[in-house]
Amino acid sequence: MHLMYFTEQPMSAYPEQAGRDFGATALMLSNKHFDPVEGSRLYNNYIEQYMLAEEVGVDGIMLNEHHNAPFCMQAKANIFAALLAGMTKKVKIVMLGNPLPLAENPIRLAEELAMIDMISKGRLVSGFVRGGGQEQLATGVNPAFNRERFEEAHDLVTRAWTQTGPFRFEGNHYQHRVVNPWAVPLQKPYPRVWIPGVISKETIVWAAQQRYPYIALNTSIEQTKKIWELYDSVAADVGYVGGPENRGYLIQVHVSDNEEKAIENARQFRWMQGEFTGLAHPVWSTPSGYGSPTARRAFVEFASGRASNPRGETSFEQQMADLRIIAGTPKTVIAKLKRILEETRPGILALWGNDGRVSQADSLTCIKLIGQEVFPAIREIAKSLDLKSPFEANAPVHLKYSTDLKPAKAAAAE
């Protein structure tokens, strides 16, 4: 079991009413509401949180990035990854992840990641994402080619990491005369790649085809089970058996030494007006061509205000009941996480510990309790359930490095 700490790095000092008045909290909410003095304080708070997380023994620190929004201050995950590469000693630096389609030059991204891997002495996990719809607009990248750019940039980055240069790359979206970066990763064949996601079936299928672990982001137990059903069926098609080493899960968990306080702080997971990543303008969060064509009709109905969000909206109480938000003392939290582990069998677990306006003191208490009490218990439970991480299972980094592929039928029978 690989156990991680995560925070969205909330820009909690922004005036909430400004977001409510504007009607959206991403892309076009003016950056006049961003205060760099508070920003500086918060960035340093987050560094303190990460350093404590390493001290109390987490296996990994999960990083991500978003743009033009208060719900996440990281505009470039590689900046924090580089800091952690130099400042920490043991933790894996798990990027979930770099938005590949936003890269105009994926070779530069490959170089940055290789540097992070070398500086950290091989502690990089290089996850990749498509980036949200708003991210495409914030960076001026064509949403209609999002998936094509994702797959092509992945091809270019992994080739830059593994193929001796110089070589030439002539793709549909990326053309490079000379691919010959002198910074290449320390880990061979290349750093592990994990793929986080929420709803896109296409991404689950793609991850399973690559044999990359898929990290389900705060899905309900039922949704998570459906994701593994799909992942495993694709795995069988390409000749391997999906298992815990292919499965990751991120969940909002706030731990405190006091049940009431834990629940009060956990309400901050809904601080962006109840939305996972803030109050979104539907047209900005799902620009045309970004989503799956099968979801087109549902999205235009939602975008015109005639239907509820197809991604679903649930109350705090319901999310607590569904175990999508867990809060309490270590004892309460461990019991609930045990049920999730039993039902969904992940080999990678990330706890999104603090959000919104939870104080730094309470955030640090949460991290301490996670590291010192929750994770040791989870490790024992994982052992009893035989939930191995990709590291423990020595899983191949990519399907093409597999030595155990079976004909599809044999894999399906297992």
Added chain:
Amino acid sequence: MAGVDWTDSTVEAGGVKLHLKRAGPAAKKARSVVVLHHETGTLDQLPFYDALAAHYDVLVPHHPGYSRSERPTWMRSVRDIAVLHRGLLSELKIKDAVLVGLGFGGWIAAEMASMAPADLSHLVLVGAMGIKPPQGDILDLAITGYIDYARAGFHDQKVFDRVYGAEPSIDQLEMWDICREMSFRIAWKPYMYSQTLPHLLGAVRAPSLVVWGDDDRVVPQSAAQRYVEALPKAKLEIVKASGHCIDMEQPAALAKLIVDFIGRE
């Protein structure tokens, strides 16, 4: 103008199947007027199309990737559409055509004219995209809701209600999304204009009429002046009490301007 008989057909141009609506006088010799529609696609029937069909052989091809035409996934620029439409005219053996471009279709028409075909009869650009407005910006589809965007094309919202219905159908919204996706695929950056087109317009041989609504909130009127400067033989007409979609908002006035410009037959 009731009673105009429109025919539907599929014509292949450059390997792409294009949907074509066509109508006109029974007499075979009528002049061909090719109407190039907006980036929001086109409704099947419009009074403006009927008004032109009373005089001319009117062709309304649906652009590749818009309305009823299939999407060529390889397509990357608005000039690609212009090339296909040139191919369509050759396929249909149409000579001495009049091009009437509406908004985004105006950009396509300008591209077609810039290829300097010897047989182009007249060019009519109505609130045309395709040139960077010297002042102001072209309204951005990507950050505007489907209905808000379509409404922005109208000076009088009651006219929008009559054309699309006060609450456009889900089918209409879905079609706008499909059209929008195609616009992103071919006109994302720079958004809705070409940096080379103004330089190529000097090659246009046909007389040109540039028409703009006096309340165009989609393409700033400064672009009209830029078109008039770039085209060798151009004149400008401003239509009062009209937004960007003059064809839908002031169909009779626009049809009259065109008939006066190209001549009644």
